[in-house]
Amino acid sequence: IVITHGTDTMGYTSAALAFMLKTPVPVVLTGAQRSSDRGSSDAPLNLIHSAIVASKADLSEVVVVMHGETSDSFSLIHPGTRVRKLHTSRRDAFRTVNSRPLGRVSMKGIEFLREPKSDNKLKLDTKLEERVFLLKYFPGLNPEVIDNLVKLDYNGIVIEGTGLGHTSELLFERIKDAIDSGVFIAMTSQTIFGRVNMNVYSTGRILQDIGVIPCEDMLSETAYVKLMWCLGHTKKPERLREMMLTNYAGEITERSRIE
Numbered sequence: 001i002v003i004t005h006g007t008d009t010m011g012y013t014s015a016a017l018a019f020m021l022k023t024p025v026p027v028v029l030t031g032a033q034r035s036s037d038r039g040s041s042d043a044p045l046n047l048i049h050s051a052i053v054a055s056k057a058d059l060s061e062v063v064v065v066m067h068g069e070t071s072d073s074f075s076l077i078h079p080g081t082r083v084r085k086l087h088t089s090r091r092d093a094f095r096t097v098n099s100r101p102l103g104r105v106s107m108k109g110i111e112f113l114r115e116p117k118s119d120n121k122l123k124l125d126t127k128l129e130e131r132v133f134l135l136k137y138f139p140g141l142n143p144e145v146i147d148n149l150v151k152l153d154y155n156g157i158v159i160e161g162t163g164l165g166h167t168s169e170l171l172f173e174r175i176k177d178a179i180d181s182g183v184f185i186a187m188t189s190q191t192i193f194g195r196v197n198m199n200v201y202s203t204g205r206i207l208q209d210i211g212v213i214p215c216e217d218m219l220s221e222t223a224y225v226k227l228m229w230c231l232g233h234t235k236k237p238e239r240l241r242e243m244m245l246t247n248y249a250g251e252i253t254e255r256s257r258i259e
Contacts, residue, residue, distance in 0.1 A: 127232030
């Protein structure tokens with residue numbers, strides 16, 4: 001299966017499909033950084049390489065196939081929960097974050113760089129809770145933003161914190177109030193590479209004591225989609241914590257890759 005998709009939000013869609021769909025065949029998302037009416041368009045080769053992966057790869061998961069370098073030599077096969085667009089216009093804008101690409105594909109064939117999944121049975125699980133908010137923390141963020149999200153009946157918030165997973169102490173009381181009211185709050189990092197570790201500094205430890213859940217080395221958009229999926233299955237805090245910290249689709253690694 002090949003799905004053509006706009007590149008700006010492809011990472012959200014690939015992550016959502018990875019959680020909702022267990023597939024016995026490759027499901028490949030692809031797009032183009034430059035439109036097909038331009039001489040430098042990457043659209044034809046991305047589509048050709050995606051068709052090769054979809055028809056020939058012994059692969060049972062959702063992936064993204066996009067240019068691997070600025071020339072037309074090969075494309076990379078990215079896992080659906082690990083991929084991000086890291087440049088506005090380059091043809092090789094997509095990169096696997098905190099892990100390795102699954103492989104590369106060219107007109108010569110497919111070369112896997114690590115072992116792919118190849119034994120899934122078809123299962124569709126589309127239960128999602130839409131009332132989840134992805135909040136980017138910044139210095140000066142008004143704590144009332146948290147209150148307003150609670151008033152708007154959001155059931156989950158993913159905070160994209162600084163560094164190892166931090167916010168200002170000025171938000172702590174409002175975050176605790178939100179959690180006490182039943183809102184599930186998880187933490188990712190703005191740094192993209194590396195993993196959240198809220199045990200290092202006191203701010204992180206206090207946030208954990210309040211009830212904020214660290215999202216390991218998940219991308220923020222992946223954590224956002226995963227929380228939607230988890231909340232679609234349960235509203236119980238302990239079960240939500242367990243699910244968010246369980247690796248379902250390659251979104252969490254035991255040890256992040258050092259670039």
